[in-house]
Amino acid sequence: MQKILHRANTRGYADHGWLKSNHTFSFAGYHDASRMNFGALRVLNDDRVAPGMGFGMHGHSDMEIVSIPLSGSLAHKDSTGRSETILSGDVQIMSAGTGIMHSEFNPDNAKEVNFLQIWVLPEKRGIAPRYGQRSFDLEAKRNSFIKVVSWQESGDALWINQRAEFSQGVFDPGTKVQLKPSAENTGFYLFVIKGSVEVAGETLQNRDAIGISGADTIDITVKDDARLLAIEVPLS
Known part of the structure; x- marks a missing residue:
């Protein structure tokens, strides 16, 4: 098993006044x-x-973009004609493909919105731009992961143009849960x-992250009430 640990306080940070952003990866x-x-x-x-x-x-091309609001709401408009609002509990995907403006x-004049903006490199370049949005009730399946984004066009998960899967869950203290690769040469x-939570011999807290590869199973023990996001992606 190989692992890489990214503590919350080691992330990059930008303060633009109206936007405050922590960057896990170079951005x-x-x-x-x-x-x-x-x-x-x-x-x-x-x-x-x-x-x-x-x-x-602004524009993007050949990138899979996933947005997950954690609090507040976000109003979206794009060049495909879509005009939507995403809320906490929603997941939005946008395949930029050949090019999209958004x-x-x-829209709230009193409260900030906090959301995760995630980019995944596409499996195929030059596809037609597409948009998807869905709400997921994490509490209804508490103490288990719910698949919210998938490369397979089946079930409730939103389709993504990459052999990747996103799962979310909310967990009680003491819960034990496992992650298992869905394909070869992927990592979580x-x-x-x-x-x-405790995972791979490490204790992770708010906004900490760990990348793990080369493991048949990944065991997670929840220490305090937790909300987790697990992203499985190809490593090459």
Whole structure:
């Protein structure tokens, strides 16, 4: 088993006034040659957007973009004609493909929005841009992982243009849970949204993360009430 540990306080940080962002991997003005990616996982930003503010219309191409609001709401518009609002509990995917323009805006004039912005390198380049959004009730399946994004077009998970899977769950203290690879040559990146867990001989707390590869199973023991995000991606 190989592992790489990313503590919350080692992330890059940018304060633009209206936007405060922690970068797990090199992004924009933050560059660390040792933290460019974990396999196909390229970006994991922990963004906080001030009330009434947001990202103006801008473009992406050949990238799979996943947004997960943790609190507040985010209004989305894009060049495909979509105009949606995503809330805590929702997951949004956007395949930029041949090119897409979009904006993200906090429609609340009193509360900030906190969301995870995650980029995954695509399996195929040049596909038609596409959008997907779905709400997941994590509490309804407490103490187990729920698959929210998948490369397989089946079940409730949103489809992504990469052999990757995202799973989320909320867990009680004392819960033991396992992660198992769904394909060869993949690794898991476990991000602790909140709480405390023990995994691979390490104790992880709020916003800590660990990348693990070369393991048939990954055992997780929950120490404090936790919300976890597990991302399985190809390593090459």
